[in-house]
Amino acid sequence: MATGRTHRPATRSRGIPEATVARLPLYLRALTALSERSVPTVSSEELAAAAGVNSAKLRKDFSYLGSYGTRGVGYDVEYLVYQISRELGLTQDWPVVIVGIGNLGAALANYGGFASRGFRVAALIDADPEMTGRQVAGIPVRHSDDLERIISDNGVSIGVITTPPGVAQQVCERLVAAGVTSILNFAPTVLSVPDGVDVRKVDLSIELQILAFHEQRKAGEEAAAHDGAVPAPAVRRADATDQGPDGDVPAVMPA
Amino acid sequence: MATGRTHRPATRSRGIPEATVARLPLYLRALTALSERSVPTVSSEELAAAAGVNSAKLRKDFSYLGSYGTRGVGYDVEYLVYQISRELGLTQDWPVVIVGIGNLGAALANYGGFASRGFRVAALIDADPEMTGRQVAGIPVRHSDDLERIISDNGVSIGVITTPPGVAQQVCERLVAAGVTSILNFAPTVLSVPDGVDVRKVDLSIELQILAFHEQRKAGEEAAAHDGAVPAPAVRRADATDQGPDGDVPAVMPA
DNA sequence: CATTGTGAATACGTTCACAGCG
DNA sequence: CGCTGTGAACGTATTCACAATG
Numbered sequence: 001m002a003t004g005r006t007h008r009p010a011t012r013s014r015g016i017p018e019a020t021v022a023r024l025p026l027y028l029r030a031l032t033a034l035s036e037r038s039v040p041t042v043s044s045e046e047l048a049a050a051a052g053v054n055s056a057k058l059r060k061d062f063s064y065l066g067s068y069g070t071r072g073v074g075y076d077v078e079y080l081v082y083q084i085s086r087e088l089g090l091t092q093d094w095p096v097v098i099v100g101i102g103n104l105g106a107a108l109a110n111y112g113g114f115a116s117r118g119f120r121v122a123a124l125i126d127a128d129p130e131m132t133g134r135q136v137a138g139i140p141v142r143h144s145d146d147l148e149r150i151i152s153d154n155g156v157s158i159g160v161i162t163t164p165p166g167v168a169q170q171v172c173e174r175l176v177a178a179g180v181t182s183i184l185n186f187a188p189t190v191l192s193v194p195d196g197v198d199v200r201k202v203d204l205s206i207e208l209q210i211l212a213f214h215e216q217r218k219a220g221e222e223a224a225a226h227d228g229a230v231p232a233p234a235v236r237r238a239d240a241t242d243q244g245p246d247g248d249v250p251a252v253m254p255a
Numbered sequence: 256m257a258t259g260r261t262h263r264p265a266t267r268s269r270g271i272p273e274a275t276v277a278r279l280p281l282y283l284r285a286l287t288a289l290s291e292r293s294v295p296t297v298s299s300e301e302l303a304a305a306a307g308v309n310s311a312k313l314r315k316d317f318s319y320l321g322s323y324g325t326r327g328v329g330y331d332v333e334y335l336v337y338q339i340s341r342e343l344g345l346t347q348d349w350p351v352v353i354v355g356i357g358n359l360g361a362a363l364a365n366y367g368g369f370a371s372r373g374f375r376v377a378a379l380i381d382a383d384p385e386m387t388g389r390q391v392a393g394i395p396v397r398h399s400d401d402l403e404r405i406i407s408d409n410g411v412s413i414g415v416i417t418t419p420p421g422v423a424q425q426v427c428e429r430l431v432a433a434g435v436t437s438i439l440n441f442a443p444t445v446l447s448v449p450d451g452v453d454v455r456k457v458d459l460s461i462e463l464q465i466l467a468f469h470e471q472r473k474a475g476e477e478a479a480a481h482d483g484a485v486p487a488p489a490v491r492r493a494d495a496t497d498q499g500p501d502g503d504v505p506a507v508m509p510a
Numbered sequence: 511c512a513t514t515g516t517g518a519a520t521a522c523g524t525t526c527a528c529a530g531c532g
Numbered sequence: 533c534g535c536t537g538t539g540a541a542c543g544t545a546t547t548c549a550c551a552a553t554g
Binding site: 052104217 | 281
């Protein structure tokens with residue numbers, strides 16, 4: 001669920017497994033909440049419950065970072081907040097650009113979760129001259145002609161793509177050429193990037209489709225309709241006779 | 256990366272592995288694009304490239320669905336579109352509600368990817384009386400007092416939460432009590448749900464944090480700073496002497 | 511004979527269960 | 533004594549490589 005292409009060997013990043021990295025922000029959020037309530041220490045059991053994982057997993061995860069706990073006591077909240085922040089690289093400031101200021105881009109610009117964790121929206125960029133000059137979330141929208149300049153002037157290495165799918169690859173290429181090496185892609189497109197560039201994607205319709213799959217399964221459970229469970233070891237039929245309703249082919253994601 | 260809590264045994268869903276389910280929408284999208292270009296058949300190699308995975312994985316994935324290919328030829332595009340759609344439950348209509356019509360909720364309401372794949376936005380719901388009566392994406396916003404009625408009148412089983420984190424759990428409970436059994440959560444909160452309810456979450460700031468982690472690693476690569484690579488088999492140090500800058504503790508995600 | 515479908519091999523991730531330790 | 537830290541066991545996912553086959 002990470003790099004769109006050009007996989008690096010995945011778990012090579014100084015030993016910390018990808019799965020663990022993906023959970024660190026979760027722990028960090030739970031710890032930050034505890035920190036605000038001035039809770040001094042927390043056990044793996046409590047923290048795991050707050051983060052929605054099990055405690056063995058949490059302890060294993062922390063063991064990759066080092067031995068930051070105290071046996072018989074638990075973890076020092078403040079210390080752990082710092083260690084995880086540092087591990088994630090959040091003790092430094094990350095300027096990001098958001099390209100494509102439609103509904104979603106505007107939502108992201110307004111999203112408080114960015115600013116509060118080391119991320120600073122350096123610029124909003126859009127191709128529409130109508131948008132240029134307007135402000136979104138107090139940040140002026142700049143024209144995409146200036147993309148390269150904005151990237152280099154601000155030392156931006158992380159870009160967020162919220163454009164329509166048709167232009168996402170092209171925007172991606174310009175970002176990369178200008179020096180961006182990490183991309184968060186919201187457009188429903190597979191991006192091709194050179195080696196050394198990381199892409200993560202967030203795909204709203206995919207998430208819903210996964211839910212639909214499980215939902216369907218639940219529904220079929222009590223009723224166990226017609227073609228419910230296929231006999232496991234039998235050869236599955238491949239006849240095209242039960243094609244159902246019709247061959248309707250909806251339009252491609254319109255953005 | 257799926258259910259917030261109350262994990263069902265994960266891969267128990269009639270043999271199809273979770274990892275495969277998560278990729279089916281990707282294949283479906285690639286196939287739909289081919290279908291629109293009237294491409295009749297496609298090889299695992301070509302389709303894999305279009306979906307951004309490798310061909311062995313794709314073939315393995317398809318093998319869980321059945322033997323839908325033809326050796327020496329490839330896969331029939333239309334047929335495969337239908338089979339995957341059916342497997343994902345997209346041949347039926349899924350009414351969904353979106354609760355919390357802020358920037359993000361509005362963005363989702365406008366998102367074309369929903370309507371085009373079996374999902375129908377049955378209602379937009381917000382707690383703010385100011386919003387009620389207004390229209391977003393041509394759909395009237397209704398007040399959250401009517402939540403239960405809306406759910407049951409429309410037979411909604413999938414809910415999308417785009418509220419501020421403070422009310423997400425409470426909204427979740429009302430949705431579940433009213434009959435919703437699948438939830439897509441955009442609020443940065445761990446939701447507790449009873450058994451039988453699926454939760455998937457999309458967390459924007461987590462994705463950025465994961466990118467920052469890798470970005471940081473890249474930066475440290477050429478310079479190989481002070482505590483670069485820890486000697487693998489050696490005991491990792493746990494001394495608190497290298498705490499760095501200071502113990503700054505940033506604020507919690509403000510929404 | 512190009513391409514699928516799949517066992518076998520490998521890599522990765524999670525959970526168990528308990529020794530080690532403050 | 534309670535809780536961490538971690539080897540060992542287990543389960544899941546990916547990749548390899550090739551026999552089966554339209």
